[in-house]
Amino acid sequence: MRMELRRDQEDDIACIIHDEFMYFSEAVATSLKLPSIILRTTSAATSLARPTIVQLQAEGRIPLLVHTYDIRTSSAIVWNTIDCLEPSTLAHIQRQSQVRVLPLGPIYKFAPASSCGSLLDEDTSCVEWLGKQTKNSVIYVSLGSLASVDDKELAEIAWGLANSKQPFLWVVRQGSIRGSQWIEVLPEVLRETLGERGCIVKWAPQKEVLAHEAVGGFLSHCGWNSTLESISEGIPMICRPCFGDQRVNTRYVTHVWRVGLELEDELERGDIERAVRRLLVGNEGEAMRERARNLKEKVEVCIREGGSSNNYLNRLVEMIMSLK
Structure with a gap:
């Protein structure tokens, strides 16, 4: 209704x-005789994996309610990914989709910091704590804004971090522990041990944290935003996927880009301890860090003037202007 009123007033949409x-929204655009552009905030590889899910559903192997739509009716697909990360996948999608594909990520790099607000209150005191740690010594731990753990999993993570003997910055989101409010569920002696070696906050300014020289690794759920941010800052990862596209992202981090390790099966303190030390101490972790730094350099080339992401952003602006 509001959009129709604005059209009557001859505002340019x-x-x-x-x-x-x-x-x-595609049907709405069609009814208003407006072009539509799809925004995809997952990896391109995830998009290619979806037809397999539909096939499994059709064979009755997984009970899913699947909605499909024809992307070819759109004017373009804007993708929050980077040409240097998924070149062959993006090329395949471009051939398949028959509409313009514009991989102009990482989008957050083009937006002013003030416009990228957080849904939760960020505890910036952790940045001051990072300033007291040595270079590449800290493991940053965050499972994102949706994933949750139970008391047992929380304790396994805590003991794994404590036993690794590496400094850590751990985000334990309020409400992320099923059945508990926060870390008070942990034994007091363990909380004291954690306090001596690390910093625990309810939410952190993640982009600033990943850009800090003290951070040497990121234990993450591998959501696409977190994965992009980690790669863009040259930080290798320990992957603990929980659901959705995170398993595809994990596969790329560990097997394609080779900048991370995966924690498989149940969370277990020994596995966490070993993964942290593999990443932060010794040659294996340094090799991953070097590959991560190389990816960071490629991303920086893509977003600067004349780079692929910068060019795709300019093409998007030109396309929108031509639609008026």
């Missing part, structure tokens, strides 16, 4: 840009 999962 060039197009509708909508998230890929808000597929009904």
